[in-house]
Amino acid sequence: MTxxxxxxxxxxxxxxxxxxxxxxxxxxxxxxxxxxxxxAIIGPxxxxxxxxxxxxxxxxxxxxxSITFRGTTFKHMNSHEVxxxxxxxxxxxxxxxxxxxxxxxxxxxxxxxIKSNLFMQALRIGPAQREEFEHRAFVERIIDFLEIQPxxxxxxxxxxxxxxxxxxxxxxxxxxxxxxxxxxxxxGMNVEEKQDMCRFVLDVNDxxxxxxxxxxxxxxxxxxxxxxxxxxxxxxKIGDGTPDEVRNNxxxxxxxxxxxx
Amino acid sequence: xxxxENGQFKTTYAADSQIFPIAQDRWxxxxxxxxxxxxxxxxxxxxxxxxxxxxxxxxxxAAIGVNILVGYCGQISLGSGAFMAxxxxxxxxxxxxxxxxxxxxxxxxxxFFATLTGIVFGIPSLRVRGLYLAVATLAAQFFWxxxxxxxxxFTNYAPSGSVQVADLSMMGWAIKDPxxxxxxxxxxxxxxxxxxxxxxxxxxxxxxxxxxxxxxxxAVIGIRPMYAKLxxxxxxxxxxxxxxxxxxxxxxxxxxxxxxxxxxxxxxLFMVIIGGMGSIMGSIFGAAFITLLPIFLNQxxxxxxxxxxxxxxxxxxxxxxxxxxxxxxxxxxxxxxxGLARLWSVAKQKLRIWPxxx
Amino acid sequence: MxxxxxxxxxxxxxxxxxxxxxxxxxLIFKASGVFNFAQGAMVLFAALAMARFAEWLPQWLxxxxxxxxxxxxxxxxxxxxxxxxxxxxRLVLRHLVNQDGAVLLMATLGITYFLDGAGQTVFxxxxxxxxxxxxxxxxxxxxxxxxxxxxxxxxxxxxAVIAALLVIALTLFFQKTTTGRALRAVADDHQAAxxxxxxxxxxxIIVWCVAGVVALVAGMIWGSKLGVQFSLTTVALRALxxxxxxxxxxxxxxxxxxxxxxxxxxxxxxxIGPLVGGGIEIWxxxxxxxxxxxxxxxxxxxxxIIDRV
Numbered sequence: 001m002t003x004x005x006x007x008x009x010x011x012x013x014x015x016x017x018x019x020x021x022x023x024x025x026x027x028x029x030x031x032x033x034x035x036x037x038x039x040a041i042i043g044p045x046x047x048x049x050x051x052x053x054x055x056x057x058x059x060x061x062x063x064x065x066s067i068t069f070r071g072t073t074f075k076h077m078n079s080h081e082v083x084x085x086x087x088x089x090x091x092x093x094x095x096x097x098x099x100x101x102x103x104x105x106x107x108x109x110x111x112x113x114i115k116s117n118l119f120m121q122a123l124r125i126g127p128a129q130r131e132e133f134e135h136r137a138f139v140e141r142i143i144d145f146l147e148i149q150p151x152x153x154x155x156x157x158x159x160x161x162x163x164x165x166x167x168x169x170x171x172x173x174x175x176x177x178x179x180x181x182x183x184x185x186x187x188g189m190n191v192e193e194k195q196d197m198c199r200f201v202l203d204v205n206d207x208x209x210x211x212x213x214x215x216x217x218x219x220x221x222x223x224x225x226x227x228x229x230x231x232x233x234x235x236x237k238i239g240d241g242t243p244d245e246v247r248n249n250x251x252x253x254x255x256x257x258x259x260x261x
Numbered sequence: 262x263x264x265x266e267n268g269q270f271k272t273t274y275a276a277d278s279q280i281f282p283i284a285q286d287r288w289x290x291x292x293x294x295x296x297x298x299x300x301x302x303x304x305x306x307x308x309x310x311x312x313x314x315x316x317x318x319x320x321x322x323a324a325i326g327v328n329i330l331v332g333y334c335g336q337i338s339l340g341s342g343a344f345m346a347x348x349x350x351x352x353x354x355x356x357x358x359x360x361x362x363x364x365x366x367x368x369x370x371x372x373f374f375a376t377l378t379g380i381v382f383g384i385p386s387l388r389v390r391g392l393y394l395a396v397a398t399l400a401a402q403f404f405w406x407x408x409x410x411x412x413x414x415f416t417n418y419a420p421s422g423s424v425q426v427a428d429l430s431m432m433g434w435a436i437k438d439p440x441x442x443x444x445x446x447x448x449x450x451x452x453x454x455x456x457x458x459x460x461x462x463x464x465x466x467x468x469x470x471x472x473x474x475x476x477x478x479x480a481v482i483g484i485r486p487m488y489a490k491l492x493x494x495x496x497x498x499x500x501x502x503x504x505x506x507x508x509x510x511x512x513x514x515x516x517x518x519x520x521x522x523x524x525x526x527x528x529x530l531f532m533v534i535i536g537g538m539g540s541i542m543g544s545i546f547g548a549a550f551i552t553l554l555p556i557f558l559n560q561x562x563x564x565x566x567x568x569x570x571x572x573x574x575x576x577x578x579x580x581x582x583x584x585x586x587x588x589x590x591x592x593x594x595x596x597x598x599x600g601l602a603r604l605w606s607v608a609k610q611k612l613r614i615w616p617x618x619x
Numbered sequence: 620m621x622x623x624x625x626x627x628x629x630x631x632x633x634x635x636x637x638x639x640x641x642x643x644x645x646l647i648f649k650a651s652g653v654f655n656f657a658q659g660a661m662v663l664f665a666a667l668a669m670a671r672f673a674e675w676l677p678q679w680l681x682x683x684x685x686x687x688x689x690x691x692x693x694x695x696x697x698x699x700x701x702x703x704x705x706x707x708x709r710l711v712l713r714h715l716v717n718q719d720g721a722v723l724l725m726a727t728l729g730i731t732y733f734l735d736g737a738g739q740t741v742f743x744x745x746x747x748x749x750x751x752x753x754x755x756x757x758x759x760x761x762x763x764x765x766x767x768x769x770x771x772x773x774x775x776x777x778x779a780v781i782a783a784l785l786v787i788a789l790t791l792f793f794q795k796t797t798t799g800r801a802l803r804a805v806a807d808d809h810q811a812a813x814x815x816x817x818x819x820x821x822x823x824i825i826v827w828c829v830a831g832v833v834a835l836v837a838g839m840i841w842g843s844k845l846g847v848q849f850s851l852t853t854v855a856l857r858a859l860x861x862x863x864x865x866x867x868x869x870x871x872x873x874x875x876x877x878x879x880x881x882x883x884x885x886x887x888x889x890x891i892g893p894l895v896g897g898g899i900e901i902w903x904x905x906x907x908x909x910x911x912x913x914x915x916x917x918x919x920x921x922x923x924i925i926d927r928v
Contacts, residue, residue: 587733
């Protein structure tokens, strides 16, 4: 297997602090993500991992710190702009559009690429029609990739959890992102489903070169597939390095296993 | 047995994303439209045109507009009556002040001004939702109620405060008989219905539904909430405005602001709820239901009453209407939020596998 | 200046009436998170019931004392309102527990229409009088300060006093009694309240009772002043901006919001009205609410609305 080529820093998080009222969710977090790598964020529950992704994504606005994406620095991100810049994400609790079918959910991920305006869509001729079908073809490739063909027209609410997670991933992939933020993509899955999901994540990273930032609790998965790991605990960073380095880090071990007094 | 899709394989995306993918559906819809355009004018009475068919067509159009905003985009609106009014009065002013303006252009112009109003009064939707948004739309309703009553310019300084239009014609075709008016409205409904259906099954429709279902997630995948919400208000108000103009010009002939009061807003909302939120066909079902129910009750209740020996007054019939509407709204919201449209598609599902039970 | 004061008082009195109706809305919203549009119809239903019972009871029971008739009518109407409130909760609201505000709003709109039809069927559609012995003559005060004195309606004064007493009673109830505390707990967090053993259903029934009584009092005052007739659009639609202004979760907000809107409507009609053609009362309250919505959706005293991701 050829060694993956990991590029330069594409995302740089500097001194991010986030509070909700009196609760400090993140304290002075800094780390970077290199292009084409798989970066895992791990930590006990409540450590602030999802909040970190939410900051990168523009869902939360941190009180302090900055985020640099491809050389441009932002005090805080705007969800929509971030998406256009090429950052996509999946959600821990699934944020699918329950009123729509699987196909429509994934197609909605293509919306930021759609150029035709209202009037042309209403008449559905020429360019609007062609565009719709081009995007449909692209989405079908993703559907093939994630093996959800039989469920195209099913309303997402009717699918089992594991399949819904795949649709969530498919929608994120439809955006052709450069960076993919995955929030516990394997949560609630059995061993087979986890293997499938791992395969998908690795394939996405391999085939499309997408940079992956991954929150995950399953240590086996993290150690196997990630290139570098960030460890959070109580909103602070306590570890940063390759899986082996982090595995042997004293602080990380005591955070997970507790220290003996 | 009759409704099977056997042999109807879709080999292109174009075929797969048709409005009516099942061939039988296509035939039935074409047949209905043909019947509506050719057979109905031959057999319907003047009463049927004026009391049932024309209001039904125009209110269907308005309901489609309201459904786009409320059903597809999830933005509650209690101000549709006001947008109908803006459409009607704007069309009126264009009609009488711009010499020789074609009728259709005046009507569409009414829709255009309604669009502008819709966008302005839709701005609160960027900050609030639900009950609070309903209040904002009510502000629009009452403001325009007042404006068309008090700002004399709108009514061309008519002493009575009401306006009339007469001598409607389109490219030489005088629209005078009820049958003519009916066909005129039918044309509008079919054309706008098709455009609306194209919008809701295209990219903008998906944006609207995404905002409705989860607007935070919508932003994260690159949809601009502002554009989606305001475009929903814009398109919805345009259709409702044109419907309002048709209502005033074709159905009423002459009107005052009370024709477009908050009761009208509620009526349109009820059509959407009963017919099915998020469904173009549903809007038409809802309009049919609400147009026909009073007439049905008017005939049926006295008969029922005399069967059990109770006298039914006309007052009671209208009270019964209110009670039945109210009860149905509640029933549909609890049991089947997708309204008659869902009941219809469930029936079709059963028909597909008939005579087998499952 | 005398005229200004008259307008001011008139506005305050009307405002008091709005506050009373808004109070009903706020109570139900605080306890159950449901904005019950039907509260308006319930006010009218209550008022109608009272008016008609006061008329019918003497006929049914064969006595002729007006005070007794009114008292009995009040009690009977109260029981009826409780039954209606309980039915609404049971048949409708219980099934729509987790739906979002817009759906609940539309459901209560449906209930309003239903009550409208039912009310008119049972009680009739004419305008009925409620005669609870409120004095109808006007009162002139401060005659030595302003020439001719300032005209104040005695009836409005009585109404204001009754309303004030009601508010004080409610405040005491909420702050000082155990049930009141339980109600506030439920309003804050249903699940937490349940987990410490507060019986949710019983609390809701109490809330609906209280709201029903408030509705009845409001209906009585309104009916005594204006006569009772079912007009769907009147009551609830007038109270809605009050609730937005004051804040959906605030009892003092409902009072102050009502007063502000009552006074604002009158003053704006007198002083701004002539400039733009008059009759701005129909939209003043709503446009004011709209402005609040854009800059401070939670109203003057409401809790900040947080959108959780």
